[in-house]
Amino acid sequence: MPSADATTCPHCGWPDGGEPFRVLSRHTTATGHTEWTRCGCGSLQVRVADGRGTRVVSRSGPAPGPAPAQADTAIRCRR
Numbered sequence: 001m002p003s004a005d006a007t008t009c010p011h012c013g014w015p016d017g018g019e020p021f022r023v024l025s026r027h028t029t030a031t032g033h034t035e036w037t038r039c040g041c042g043s044l045q046v047r048v049a050d051g052r053g054t055r056v057v058s059r060s061g062p063a064p065g066p067a068p069a070q071a072d073t074a075i076r077c078r079r
Helices: none
Strands: 022-028 033-038 044-050 053-059
Touching: none
Parallel strands: none
Antiparallel strands: 022 033, 033 044, 044 053
């Protein structure tokens, strides 16, 4: 179910402010951190968290094949 709302995944409609399906990696930056996450539909997302809040700045389309059956526990990498 695609969405025209800029604050939801355009592929499945999951809110960007909701907990991501899986955090793949987290990297500290001078102003906060950057996270690579995967939405429940398989879309890869880059999130930036800084003084302006957290926002999705880039995303891919869903991964090919069927979507995962259920959400995993978020995995957090701290370096």
